[in-house]
Amino acid sequence: MTHRPARRTRLPRRTLAARTLGVSALLLLAACTAPPPLDSGFVPQTTVRVSGPVTVFAADSLREPFGKLSAEFEKRNPGAEVTFRYGDGAGLATSITGGAPADAFAATGPGTMETLTDQDLTAGPPATFVRNEIQIATLPGNPQGIVSLADLARPGVKVALCDETAPCGAAAQRILTPNGVTVAQPTYAPDGESALAEVQRREADAALVHRTDIRASGGTVVGLTFPESAPAIDNLPIARLKHAPHAEAAQAFVDFVRSPDGRKILTDAGYLAP
Template identity: 50%
Template sequence: MTRSVRRTHRIRRTARVTGAGAAALLALSACSSSPGTDPGSAGASPSSPAEVSGQVTVFAAASLKESFTTLGETFEKRHPGTEVTFSFAGSDTLAASITSGAPADVFASASPATMATVTGAGAAAGTPATFVRNQLEIATLPGNPEGISSLRDLTRSGLKVVLCDDTVPCGAAARKALDASGVELAPASYEQDVKAALTKVELKEADAAVVYRTDVKAAGDKVAGVDFPESAKAVNDYPITLLKDAPHTAAGRAFVELVTSAEGQRVLTGAGFRTP
């Protein structure tokens, strides 16, 4: 069983999540605010865009990398002088880091179960809101040379298939879909997040992977996507929240407002996510 290196991304600089239970990241300082609604802080009064400045730190599921990076750029352009730092990794890793004290302002998870780790520890500022949903696809090599058309095809002798680890949302969803289909699959490896699983196919180190359709779309012609009916039984809700001990509460609130706004939803649905 292999474990992938967890990746993080920053609009201008890079920070790294070192693993489940990591106690801290680089400390950041800032203050900001923005108009809109805040699912993580009910009843808070929105502020004017002119007040938004400094930095905001966002922990987000790996599958949100492309769309959140776009939204981060939008945020920075809308509020000159701001800077958005992202840590993208498996939701379980991020939740463990938050509950261990890693400084962050916003958490966007790929499942309610991993968000519950944060809310159960009292680390959320309010009730998380579901902002998108995602569904699975089979990613194959370009052109689908093995003619894969179902989950059962993944059991063929000689095929190298990878899955996300069961502890992360994409792995839990894949397990649910496999159980629904009655398929027993012995993968070549379990990966720590969906991007790591997809990369195995992109690099031709695997013939197929069960990942999110948004990741297949983001990969372009590097992979082919195969729909399968059991994916409808394993749709993941994505919740987002402002964190209770956010170092930069106002900036975090402003980012959550952007994500949940009509503009944010256009970016996310354009990336292949479904509306709640």
């Protein structure tokens, strides 16, 4: 018996075109309904230019990198002028709640920012623009051979700690207490810079301070990273204020801080990307 090859049925051109159109429509629908990409953590640099004044309240530890940020922002926005009011974050937040005129606020921790969000004073949720971590600072060469958090409890090792009211002090306690480490010979300083000064003067063998304090020391001290510091990493938030007198310029400055170019300035100062 002779086998004939199976015949393939040709679809009419009109039917084939309809099917092709249907597939294209489905693909287009899928593209339209696909979930948006995950937030990359930074704001793309915009080409929109702004001018006029911007008043930014910022924690004192941000003075150096924010000075560089404002210089670059003003260079890119001729006619813009950024004015800073630096100080203790909690005090600045209190001033804003009391009616002090400001356009944006940058804090060294979410707790300070909550003073404003609790009273609905920010224009939307604050955004983390950088992070900071605690390191063990010693003199170059590490004379006492400190290699771990537990070494700070060794007899004879003098450790400079920040006061608990300072961000570096609060972070240090979130590390020491859960790990059961009691510093044998502590001294206390009002901030990270003062704690580092004790190490530089050889009045302390080590200090628990933020990595940005160590970076700012110009190599007079070195920093040791240790695993127990991970739960105490600080997220630094920034926000435009809800009743900002110069809202457009303020938002442009906040966006620049969070942009790749702004983040580069901050990471060069020792901060960690979000």
